[in-house]
Amino acid sequence: MRLLTGKRTLIFFVIAAVYLFHGLVFASSGGEEAEAAEALEVLLSLIVILLGAKLGGDFFERFGQPAVLGELVMGMVIGNLHLLGFNGFEGFKNDVPLEMLAEIGVIILLFEVGLESTIKDMMKVGLTSFLVAVFGVIAPFLLGWWVSIFFMPEESIYVHAFIGATLTATSVGITARVLKDLGRSTTIEARIILGAAVIDDILGLVILAVVTGIIDAAAGSGSVSSLGILWIITKAILFIVGAIVIGSLVLPSYFKFGLRLKVKGVFLSFALLVCFGLAYLAGEVGLAPIVGAFAAGLILEEVHYRDFQHRGEHSIEELIAPIATFLVPIFFVRMG
Structure with a gap:
């Protein structure tokens, strides 16, 4: 006492x-x-x-x-x-600098979680993740629509649709952190949830594009573009396929080049370059940067960087852990 x-x-x-x-x-x-x-x-x-x-x-x-x-x-x-x-x-x-640190923190978190699985692991739960994602989008959309009608019956159908669309967004960062804190991030259930969160992000973009197009059409300032929606889906698919190609074809040569460099911290720096690079590309195609960071963790398999460990380097997980310990709490405290 x-x-x-x-x-x-x-x-x-x-x-x-x-x-x-x-x-x-x-x-x-x-x-x-x-x-x-x-x-x-x-x-x-x-x-x-x-x-x-x-x-x-x-x-x-x-x-x-x-x-x-x-x-x-x-x-x-x-x-x-x-x-x-x-x-x-x-x-x-x-505070802008604090906001930047927080955003980097959640990117590191999803990268760290992605390292605990592989593309093959995610493919095994692909169909289940897709079904979970579809239900996870439809259910909040309809519930948001109905609740909006209940509380604001005088508003137009477009308002109800927009409120429903805003509720389709998810916070994969919190999901990933809870699973990690509970020690469940390597389970099949966690892979299903995280896979669904990635698909959910794509479906959410599609729904938001459709609803926004309908509202613009009703206001006479635009129309629903089928090509625009198709382009959103195409960009997302190209990003995922591109990440897999990078993982299988580019990363082995990429890390072999890193082995030639004699300066300290090459392994960690090259791993972070993959993380930040895919996070940036995900943001450029309209996805959340954390989706790119998660994909970066998935494609980084031990076979790509085994030679670094043979010369005495720590694993990526061990190198990333202190960075995550510092930056990740900033994101969640700031979110609160």
Whole structure:
């Protein structure tokens, strides 16, 4: 009990020191020090977010719940302190550097989860994932439509359709993190869920394009383009096929070239290049970048980089883990 009380006292003083530091730094920063003050604010936000993430995660894990729930709850607490009269952390909500770190964090998370499966593993659950994805799009679309009719019966059918379409979006980042926290990310069920989330992202784009086209047509400013919808589907398929081709044909030569470089960190850097490259391409074709990161993890199989491990390198999972430990909680606290 004394140890627990001591820990609580230490935490209280740390938080109090952070509050005091925040007030002293930003009350004294002038125009010439604006840039330096911005950098300090990013550092302060990282202190608060990482501390809150670990405290919240530890609390929920003590009750057998995934740590991500604690991170989300701490995000909600930090984001609503203004209701208690403290506005010191309001800048976190619109902090661009913090937002970038958060986005990179969720990309790393999906890359990390993708590394735990292979293309063959995902193909085995392909049909099941497709059925789950279709139901996961149709059900929220219809429920959103009906709930909209119930609460807003005076609105037009286009409003109800648009609300239904917005509910087809999913948060694969939270799904992946919960599965990982529970130690279930390598199970068949997890592969079905994650495969469905990728397909869901494509179907969601199609539905949004159809509904937007119908609304534009009704307003007289456009029409539903069959070619546009077909192009969305084609881009998604080309991306998936392209990722598989990269994995089977390009990566072996890619990592052999990396073996010729003698500088430190080549293996990790080359793996991250694949992750960020496919995340970028996914964003360019209209998919979520995290879908590209997940695909990058799937196509990186041990056979491609075995020579790196033969010369004493750690596995990709071991190299990525510290980066994920730092960046992933930022995403979930900020989301909360």
